[in-house]
Every structure is written in structure tokens, then in C-alpha cells.
Amino acid sequence: MRERLVVIGGDAAGMSAASQARRLKDPDALEIVAFERGHHASYSACGIPYWVGGDVDGPDQLVARTPEEHRARQIDLRMRTEVTEIDVAGGRVRSRRLPDGQEVWTGYDKLVIATGARPVRPPLPGIDAPGVHGVQTLDDGQALLDTLRQTGGRRAVVVGAGYIGVEMAEALLRRDYQVTLLNRAPEPMTTLDPDMGELVHEAVTGLGVQLVDEAEVTEIRTDEQGRARAVVTSDAEYPADVVVLGIGVRPETALAEAAGLPLGDSGGLLTDQAMRVRGHSDIWAGGDCVEVLDLVAGRQRHVPLGTHANKQGQVIGTNVGGGYATFPGVVGTAVSKVCDLEIARTGLLEAQAREVGFQFVTVRVESTSRAGYFPGAASMTVKMLAERRTGRLLGTQIVGREGAGKRVDVAAVALTAGMTVEQMTALDLGYAPPFSPVWDPVLVAARKATRAVRADAAG
Missing domain, CATH: 3.30.390.30 (FAD/NAD-linked reductase, C-terminal dimerisation domain)
Structure with missing residues (x-):
């Protein structure tokens, strides 16, 4: 009997799982339906700072496989369609088409949850004002570029000095902006020990970035039109024609939590080594929405990286397709750059x-x-x-x-x-x-x- 695989999320983990499952099972044995709420699928979010900085010509270069290419391989990828509910007992999901609001239920025999992560956006005054941008999706990158082209000023404030923050600071420098980088910690890059973070501090300030450590942002101040004009901390105010948020991400697991699926301390889904959601034989999860085993610390962690998402998707697709694969864990490897x-x-x-x-x-x-x-x-x-x-x-x-x-x-x-x-x-x-x-x-x-x-x- 023909089975149906439903995939929630059309980026790295979700479409890697769908593609691998399709390699192992033909359409007569396995129907694959995937839902993606955005405008793009199978793209590299890690490349957005390099697109903004001018190293990459346009968003098409960041797309590994288009929706049309997925459909040509007999994967029913439904773009601009958001899954709003998972009915575990009934084996179905409810989805809503964003352009017209039409809702339908779709049954599944096997389910993959690959909902990714959401940017941290603290509830500050002005945080949602025009001119304040995250950089999580290609749509975010395009919106930021549109603002950069339209604004008359050349002052940018980046909030957060982790990987995304320092990469975006470099990208804005390359576009001839005066950049202020606001950092809550004593040194940038809290993924390093403070003594190593000092080396990054020296390099960033040597580029001409105004790096402010131990800066607690309290407000995004707006002008008469409601647009961002300054970022306020507990100690000072920094004028801004554009504000970029690089504060980090959290697992996007609201759907999973509402469905009663198990979450870890960070809010990520808990899976076994086959990437099967614990306690659910026909539900898998992978990518930025899951927690993984830290092989050095011996505990679960949330480590949102595209490398892991693609590997986990391959594991899921292999298992869904009747094979056997595991994802044993991570050691926490990451690399980045600020100019040279x-x-x-x-x-x-x-x-x-x-x-x-x-x-x-x-x-x-x-x-x-x-x-x-x-x-x-x-x-x-x-x-x-x-x-x-x-x-x-x-x-x-x-x-x-x-x-x-x-x-x-x-x-x-x-x-x-x-x-x-x-x-x-x-x-x-x-x-x-x-x-x-x-x-x-x-x-x-x-x-x-x-x-x-x-x-x-x-x-």
C-alpha cells in the first residue's frame, strides 16, 4: 500500500529528508508532501551576510534546489503554506495557504518536523519598527537590502556580537556604513573564552567598528514616521538609519509543543539516534528545531547549524525510506570570519x-x-x-x-x-x-x- 510522508519545513533538514526518502522509494510506494511557509526552499541562510556584503550576487546563488526541481523529482512541495496544527492521534496536519487563507487537513503515515529556529526578538519598545531587521531567511536578507538602498543615512547599529552579529558588521562596513556593534557580554563571540574573545575585539575595532561591550539594549527609538532612528542602552543612545538583530535563535517548536511532543531544556525536540521523536515511531525531527547529544559534555544541547541539519535530514530520509542510519551527536565545531x-x-x-x-x-x-x-x-x-x-x-x-x-x-x-x-x-x-x-x-x-x-x- 502506498504510504504518505509529510514534511513540515522546506529547508535543509526537511528537504534533505524528503530527497533521500525519494531516492530510496519511488512515488508508487511513497507519496511525499512538504510544506514551506516562505518564498524559498533548500537555501543557505549562512550565506546571507555574504550576499548583503556583496560577495554573492543574489539570492538565487544561495538556493541549492528550487521548488520546481523538487517537484520534478515527485516531491509535492507546497510553498507559502504554513502548518498550523499537528494532530498526532489522528495522523494528520492542518495547513493554511498564506496568500488566500485556505485551510486543509492532510493525513500522514510518516511525519518529519523540520521547522527550524526563530530569531531571538526581545520585547523591547520599537523592536518591530520599520528599519529593524533580522537575517534568518532569504526574505529577511532582501528586506534588509531594500532598506539599505532606500535609506539616506549611513549609520548602522548591530545588536549582538556572536557569529551573525560580527558577520553582519563586516557586511555593513563593506557597504560603507558607520557600524556600531552592541554586545551584552564583556567580550564579543561568547562561543569563545573571554581571553580569545579579546583577540576578536581587537580585530573588530581595528576595522573601524565601534564595539560596545556590556551594553544592555532597552529600546529602539523611532522618528515621527515610526521608523527606527536610534538604539538606546542603559548607558547611551546610538543613532541608527538601520538596525540589524544578531541576538541568536531559539528552536521553533510551538507546533510540536502544542501537539504534546517531548522537548528538552532549550525547547528543542528530543529524538533518538535515528532522529525519531522520542516515544513516536512514525515522527522524525531534524535541523535547528532539535536538541542533539554533545559527545564531549555528554548532555543534550541546541546547536543550530546547517551542517547538522543536512546530515540529520539524510539520516531521517534513509530511515523513512526503509534503510538504517543514525546521527550520533556533535562536538560543537564552528568557524567564522571577520574580514581576514x-x-x-x-x-x-x-x-x-x-x-x-x-x-x-x-x-x-x-x-x-x-x-x-x-x-x-x-x-x-x-x-x-x-x-x-x-x-x-x-x-x-x-x-x-x-x-x-x-x-x-x-x-x-x-x-x-x-x-x-x-x-x-x-x-x-x-x-x-x-x-x-x-x-x-x-x-x-x-x-x-x-x-x-x-x-x-x-x-
Whole structure:
């Protein structure tokens, strides 16, 4: 008998699941219906800052597969259609077409929830005023570009100094805006330890960005027409012709919660390793709406990244299609850049390690991306955390110029394998003067961490 798969969400996790399920089952065996409330499907939200900054010519370059291409593969993708209710007991979902408001119920044999995440938008006066923008979807990116083209002023305020905040600050600089970056924390990039965040602070301010740390935003002040004109903190007021919010995201799980599906501490859906929602044999979930197992900390976390979403979608599609696959967890790897400064981390920060009860040593080393005598050698700082006594690697952070960021992948593999820092020192990494010093910076940090673990044990 022909089954029906319903997918809620037409981006990375949802359409990866649908596409993989279609590869494994033909339309005579499996009907696939997918709902997407936006104007675009299967796109890279991570590319929006580079589109705004001019590195990418237009939104079409960020689309991996169009709705028409999905439909050509016998996936019934219904755009501008929002799912408003999941009836778990009845095995159906209610959807509403946004252009005309028409509502219908659609039954399912198998359900995939891939509703993504929603931007944090604190309930401040003026937060919804014209001229205040998030950057979560391609529609958001287009709206921001429209404002940039229409406004007569050149003053931008970015609220939040995480990945999106610093990337948007760079994008606006490249459009010749005067940029103020407001940050609640003592240093930017709270995905790094504060001492590594200081390096990002120096780089950002060196670009000409006015970076204000420990800034608590209290209001978006508007003009007579109701448009944003300034961002107010507890200490000052910063004039703005455009305001960009980069405060982070939360799992978009209102539908799932209303349906009684299990949520974790962060509000993300809880799944097993097959990405099946716990307690529900025919419902799967993936992407930014789920929590995942942190393999280093041993607990569930919300880690919204497109890499995970695509992998989880592949796992879901394989299982829905009759195969077998699992998503074992993550180690928390992320990389970003501010102009030529590369920023990377994997594993635990100091505060996270303490929170889960680890005792550890930390080391920092300064090195270069190439042999010191080779033209173009650029400096980088590597910080490493290792568990006391065992020497197990717990985390690595890297801040530096060209060639720094992707070195974090070596540490990510070591974390996944549960390696000690001493074992890392024997890794057979590639060497030639144009690519690395004789001792790669990550291995220099591992050597220093090994000595620190031994000294701690001897003391």
C-alpha cells in the first residue's frame, strides 16, 4: 500500500529528508508532501551576510534546489503554506495557504518536523519598527537590502556580537556604513573564552567598528514616521538609519509543543539516534528545531547549524525510506570570519567544562599558518583544554589570519575519537613550508597541553 510522508519545513533538514526518502522509494510506494511557509526552499541562510556584503550576487546563488526541481523529482512541495496544527492521534496536519487563507487537513503515515529556529526578538519598545531587521531567511536578507538602498543615512547599529552579529558588521562596513556593534557580554563571540574573545575585539575595532561591550539594549527609538532612528542602552543612545538583530535563535517548536511532543531544556525536540521523536515511531525531527547529544559534555544541547541539519535530514530520509542510519551527536565545531580574521572552536569552553564537572588544564600558543620564513605566513593563537589526569582533549579554540580557521577540524576529529592531547602529538599531518610549520600549530598546542597535564599530575 502506498504510504504518505509529510514534511513540515522546506529547508535543509526537511528537504534533505524528503530527497533521500525519494531516492530510496519511488512515488508508487511513497507519496511525499512538504510544506514551506516562505518564498524559498533548500537555501543557505549562512550565506546571507555574504550576499548583503556583496560577495554573492543574489539570492538565487544561495538556493541549492528550487521548488520546481523538487517537484520534478515527485516531491509535492507546497510553498507559502504554513502548518498550523499537528494532530498526532489522528495522523494528520492542518495547513493554511498564506496568500488566500485556505485551510486543509492532510493525513500522514510518516511525519518529519523540520521547522527550524526563530530569531531571538526581545520585547523591547520599537523592536518591530520599520528599519529593524533580522537575517534568518532569504526574505529577511532582501528586506534588509531594500532598506539599505532606500535609506539616506549611513549609520548602522548591530545588536549582538556572536557569529551573525560580527558577520553582519563586516557586511555593513563593506557597504560603507558607520557600524556600531552592541554586545551584552564583556567580550564579543561568547562561543569563545573571554581571553580569545579579546583577540576578536581587537580585530573588530581595528576595522573601524565601534564595539560596545556590556551594553544592555532597552529600546529602539523611532522618528515621527515610526521608523527606527536610534538604539538606546542603559548607558547611551546610538543613532541608527538601520538596525540589524544578531541576538541568536531559539528552536521553533510551538507546533510540536502544542501537539504534546517531548522537548528538552532549550525547547528543542528530543529524538533518538535515528532522529525519531522520542516515544513516536512514525515522527522524525531534524535541523535547528532539535536538541542533539554533545559527545564531549555528554548532555543534550541546541546547536543550530546547517551542517547538522543536512546530515540529520539524510539520516531521517534513509530511515523513512526503509534503510538504517543514525546521527550520533556533535562536538560543537564552528568557524567564522571577520574580514581576514578567522575564528574557530570545537568542544567545550572553560565555563562549559566546569558546568559538567570536568577538571582541566588550559594552554595557549602563538604560531603561524606557514613556515615562518615562507611569504604570507600569518599569525594565529591556539587555545586547548585537556582533562586533568587523563589528558583527554576537551576543547580547542583558534583565532588567526588566513589558514587558521579550518585547522580546527583536526581537533574536531580528535574530540570525536576521544583522543588525548599526547596521542594528538603523534598525528601524521601534512607538512610543506607553504602550508604549515614543521610542527602544525594544533600539534604545538597539544604538546604544550601534554606537558601541562604531566606537570599537574606531578604536582
